[in-house]
Amino acid sequence: xxxxxxxxxxNSGLALGAVYGIMALGFSLIYNSSRLINFAxxxxxxxxxxxxxxxxxxxxxxxxxxxxxxxGCGYLLGRLLFATTLGLSINASPLRQLMLTVAAxxxxxxxxxxxxxxxxxxxxxxxxxxxxxxxxxxLSRDTATALTLAVCSVxxxxxxxxxxxxxxxxxxxxxxxxxxxxxxVNPTTCRALSFAMAxxxxxxxxxxxxxxxxxxxxxxxGIGLKGFVAATIGGYTSLWKVFFGGLALGAxxxxxxxxxxxxxKETVTYAxxxxxxxxxxxxxxxxERS
Amino acid sequence: xxxxxxRKAVILFFLVLAALGFVLPSYQLLAFNQxxxxxxxVLALNFCLGLGGQISLAQxxxxxxxxxxxxxxxxxxxxxxxxxxxxxxxxxxxxxALLSLPMERLGEGFLAMxxxxxxxxxxxxxxxxxxxxxxxxxxxxxAPLVIPGVGEVSGDREYFLLFLGLLALGAYVFxxxxxxxxxxxxxxxxxxxxxxxxxxxxxxxxxxxxxxLGAALSALSGVLYGHYSGFISPEQYGLELSLMALLFLVIGxxxxxxxxxxxxxxxETALGQMHFxxxxxxxxxxxxxxxALLLGYWRESKGKPLLPGL
Numbered sequence: 001x002x003x004x005x006x007x008x009x010x011n012s013g014l015a016l017g018a019v020y021g022i023m024a025l026g027f028s029l030i031y032n033s034s035r036l037i038n039f040a041x042x043x044x045x046x047x048x049x050x051x052x053x054x055x056x057x058x059x060x061x062x063x064x065x066x067x068x069x070x071x072g073c074g075y076l077l078g079r080l081l082f083a084t085t086l087g088l089s090i091n092a093s094p095l096r097q098l099m100l101t102v103a104a105x106x107x108x109x110x111x112x113x114x115x116x117x118x119x120x121x122x123x124x125x126x127x128x129x130x131x132x133x134x135x136x137x138x139l140s141r142d143t144a145t146a147l148t149l150a151v152c153s154v155x156x157x158x159x160x161x162x163x164x165x166x167x168x169x170x171x172x173x174x175x176x177x178x179x180x181x182x183x184x185v186n187p188t189t190c191r192a193l194s195f196a197m198a199x200x201x202x203x204x205x206x207x208x209x210x211x212x213x214x215x216x217x218x219x220x221x222g223i224g225l226k227g228f229v230a231a232t233i234g235g236y237t238s239l240w241k242v243f244f245g246g247l248a249l250g251a252x253x254x255x256x257x258x259x260x261x262x263x264x265k266e267t268v269t270y271a272x273x274x275x276x277x278x279x280x281x282x283x284x285x286x287x288e289r290s
Numbered sequence: 291x292x293x294x295x296x297r298k299a300v301i302l303f304f305l306v307l308a309a310l311g312f313v314l315p316s317y318q319l320l321a322f323n324q325x326x327x328x329x330x331x332v333l334a335l336n337f338c339l340g341l342g343g344q345i346s347l348a349q350x351x352x353x354x355x356x357x358x359x360x361x362x363x364x365x366x367x368x369x370x371x372x373x374x375x376x377x378x379x380x381x382x383x384x385x386x387a388l389l390s391l392p393m394e395r396l397g398e399g400f401l402a403m404x405x406x407x408x409x410x411x412x413x414x415x416x417x418x419x420x421x422x423x424x425x426x427x428x429x430x431x432x433a434p435l436v437i438p439g440v441g442e443v444s445g446d447r448e449y450f451l452l453f454l455g456l457l458a459l460g461a462y463v464f465x466x467x468x469x470x471x472x473x474x475x476x477x478x479x480x481x482x483x484x485x486x487x488x489x490x491x492x493x494x495x496x497x498x499x500x501x502x503l504g505a506a507l508s509a510l511s512g513v514l515y516g517h518y519s520g521f522i523s524p525e526q527y528g529l530e531l532s533l534m535a536l537l538f539l540v541i542g543x544x545x546x547x548x549x550x551x552x553x554x555x556x557x558e559t560a561l562g563q564m565h566f567x568x569x570x571x572x573x574x575x576x577x578x579x580x581x582a583l584l585l586g587y588w589r590e591s592k593g594k595p596l597l598p599g600l
Contacts, residue, residue: 037399084580092587095345095398099540102402103580106533110573118569221529225410228403266414270407277400278392 003136009254015143015212017250018150021243022205023227025157026198028236032174033194035094039101040081042224043108044199048074049206049215050116053123066126070203078199082192090188105220112217123210146208153204154243157197161239170194229273232280300465300548304458311450319446321562323518326453329554330511331535332542333460337504339536340544341464341473342497343480344390345398347532348405349508351412352382354527356509357516358416358423361431364517368433375435378513379506386505387498394494409529416524428523435517449518456514457551460507464547467503476500537575541582 023041030038051073055061061069085100092100125141129148132139139147161167172180173190181187206215209223226249234245249269256265311319331349338344359378367374393404416423423429434442443449467473475496478486487493516522538557542550557578561567567574 031399035399037403039402088584089587091591095343096583096587098345098399098402099536100580100583102533102536103576103583106576106579107573108576110570110576113569113572221406222410225403225406263418264414267411267418270411270414273407274393274404277396277404 005258007136007138009251009258011138011140011143012257013251013254014139014247015146015250016209016253017230017247018143018146019205019209019212019223019246020226020230020249021150021246022153022201022208023223024230024234024242024246025153025239026201026205027224027227027231028234028239028242029157029170029194029198029201031231031236033170034086034097034191036086036097036101037228038081038195038198039098039224040085040105040108040220041198041202041227042220042222043105043112044074044077044081044202045206045209045223046112046215046217046220047077047108048199048203049123049210050112050121051077052126052203052206053116053121053210053215056124056126061126063127066207067204070207071200074200074203075196076199077203078196079192081199082195086191086195087188105224109217109220116215116217118217120214120216122214123206125211126207142208142212145211149204149208150243150246153201154239157201158239160197166190166193225273226269229269229276232273232276235280297465300461303548304454304461307454308451311447311454316446319450321559323446323450323453323515325555325558325562326450326457327511327515328531328534328538328558329551330453330457330460331508331531332538332550332554333457333464333547334504334507334511335532335535335539336464336544336547336550337467337507338390338497338501339539340546340550341468341476341480342500343476344394344497344501345402345536346405346501346504347402347529347536348386348389348408348412349504349535350527350529350531351409352386352505352508353512353515353531354412354416354522354524355382355385355505356512357522357527358429358512359509360435360513361429361516361522362422364431364433364435369436371436372438375510375513379510382509383502383506387502390498390501391494394497406529409532413524413528424523426524428521431517431520431522435513443517449514452514453511456507456510461547461551463503463507467500468547472496472499534575537579537582540579540586543586 023045026044027038027041030036030041048070052066052070055069055073056066081101081104085104086097089097089100125145127145127148129141129145131141132144161171169180169185170190170193172183172185173187177187180190213219227246230246230249231242232245233248234242236242252272253265253269256262256268314322331353334352335346335349338346356378359381360374363374363377364371389408393401396404417425420426434444436442443452467476475486475491478489478491479493479497483493512527515526519526538554539550541557542553544550561571561574
């Protein structure tokens, strides 16, 4: 009985935790390159997923085409988000940039309502990944897909950031934009690219979360905030830590659901967020930059 | 405008609104009261964003705190309004100030996320303790608001005057605060936080005060609105209220007194007429907010060098 409970916690915790992990990666990418908290992160997932839904209705998507389509739409959505928020206000005060992402989040949600309606839509499972059984551990198809997607995105992302020229440029900008500029790196390009990568990650997260919880016009803020909590747990600096922050958050939620039947789940999660923000001395915790 | 003329204009504005309240038929006051409720919340957000430069997405939660607190307490002690209303306002003030004290040093983005968390925590708590709060089904208001010497308050016109009075009170406090020592300290915190600290401003404390004052004003508006509508539910005091308050404050310009209030009243009336918008309302709000932000930015940056430091 206890092992069954534990197996269920592991299964559902990993399924959502992987999604939070991917969202958290997008958050930290944008935060590190632009020092901006992106309120529209959840809407990147929402619109990416909805576009993918329409594509899968219009044509048969194989696994590879689905991945390419998700990456492509996400990339374009991220570029669009950059062009309409930070790209227009690169020298504005951080508060104004932040509120612009709030405005973008409202606009995108409005578009989702107008185009796809207010009913939840079920994104079909697009990747042929089987369920896994190893002794007491059981991973359902959704969980296995989410985990695979998440681990692959962390791997690909760390390869890009660590070994390519443009990845190194992005890291240089996140360390010191002025110095990077003096070395011939264009910070704006790098920031736009980090938005685009966050968008692609959002679309991949939608592929993982769509079959689990369906896509609804008002899911963006909630899931974006969960990704933010995960990024805060992970500390924004290392890709793997941020990803494991997501897994930890997913596991915590699963435990809360099983122990307290999930009623106070949100309260505990967000209270944890506020506590972490106040207590943890990470880079953003002391927000005064000159 | 000279300060004296400005004050005269403000007083005139409130007199005209009060006169409107006596002239208009009471069914039209229904919509007007809702707009006034929103305008009070815009003013409340102005205390922390306009004066102190701190964003808050928890304004709806504080209004809800007032509404739920007052309705539940009135259920236990009907007729004790003179005690309950100050308790609600004071409770919201304390809760907000205590929340704001440790969060002050978070900086814009993290503070916004934390207050968003506060707002979602409030909704979740209301939904969880459904024995007390009615949960998602909402709560019928059992006892009316009682003003000593006047009696029970009911009817659109009476509530219109109360809403207007609260707005005027908030405006008075805002104006006197802006000119006071505390207001200048807040202005310093907004313009340059490190410089303010090094001049001896106790930054967490002054900002907590502004945050608390805004929350108390929101809570009072929530008390009125809860008893006025006769029914309270979590959606009325959710994130949407906070976002709308932010929208109109940004359109009017944070730190100004009358322009955000006018923006809320005029635009909300105009948008209320446009039923054809329907589902496009969210998109419209987003576009309005974005346009206001960008216009403000372009106006500010006119004449400045394109890159700071060059």
